Amino acid sequence: MINGVKVNLNPFRWTKVSNLVVMDSPIGTGFSYADNSECYETDDSKTIADLYAFVLKWFHEYPEFLSNPLYITGCSYGGAYVPTLSVKIVKGIEEGVKPNLNFKGYSVGNELTDYDILLESKVPFAHRMGLISDKLYEDLRISCQGNYWNSIHPDCLRKMEAFKKNTGGINVEHVLLPHCHVDMGMSRSTRYAEERFQMYDGCEENGYEVECVGTNDIGVSENANAYQHVREIYCYVSHI
Structure with a gap:
């Protein structure tokens, strides 16, 4: 039981066929924390360097897993981290960095x-999913000329208002489920980004995804030995 939500054990879980190591990155997200406050000042390059150092150190500590095929996966902003980390791993293998990793590939989802590409894909996506009519899509395509979100053309702006009205309450991660929007701890800029991207988290207890958010949860934080550092904890339970 997590925050009053019952979590069911998935009989088809990934851990039956593979070993999973989940990284909360960059430092400060999820359960990750640092003793030095300067470590929280980071960027993509430093995050990739930290991730690569972690991978090497982990396999150094657990060499019995070195023969296993290694896949790097991620989602959301992991679309930037995962390929970049994969390139760094491949270069390390070519340069003879030890331990020698049995790297096989990477995968990213959503x-x-x-x-810009993500924003402009929202209109075609909504049309292909049947969330907007053929007429509205054609009107948008003609009026906006592919520049849906940054256009200053009055007709495009009017059509985009209709688009937002039609799709504003839809969970684009799973269009058949209601959205469960959580803004706890979000900055104003993050909320604005979510409004534009219209990305809502699933909230079905026994469906495809469970989301539970704990902010400075004392029990969880003490177990993580990081009470003063944990700010938000997101838990996802998937049937995949």
């Missing part, structure tokens, strides 16, 4: 690679 990845964020480019904000």
Whole structure:
């Protein structure tokens, strides 16, 4: 039981066929913390360097897993981290960095690679999913000329208001489920981004995904030995 939500054991869980190591990155997210406050000042390059150092150290500590095929996976902003980390791993293998990793590939889901591409894909996605009519889509395509979110054309702006009205309450991660929008701890800029991207988290207790958020949960934080550092904890339970 987590925050009053019952978590069911998935009989088809990934851990039956593979070993999973989940990284909360960059430092300060999830359960991750640092003793030095300067470590919280980071960027993509430093995060990749930290991740690579972690991978090498982990396999150094557990060499019995070195023969296993290694796959790097991630989602959302992991669309930037995962490929970059994979390139660093491949270069390390070519340069003879030890331990020698049995790297086989990477996978990203719902990845964020480019904000403009992601934004402009929302209208075609909504049309293909049947969330907007053929007429509205054609009107948008003609009026906006592919520049849906940054256009200053009055007709495009009007059509986009209709688009937002039609899709504003839809969970784009699973269009058949209601959305469960959690803004606890979000900054104003993060809330604004979510409004534009219209990305809502699933909230079905026994469906495809369970989300539970604990902010400075004392029990969890003490167990993580990081009470003063844990700010938000997101838990996902998937049937995948």
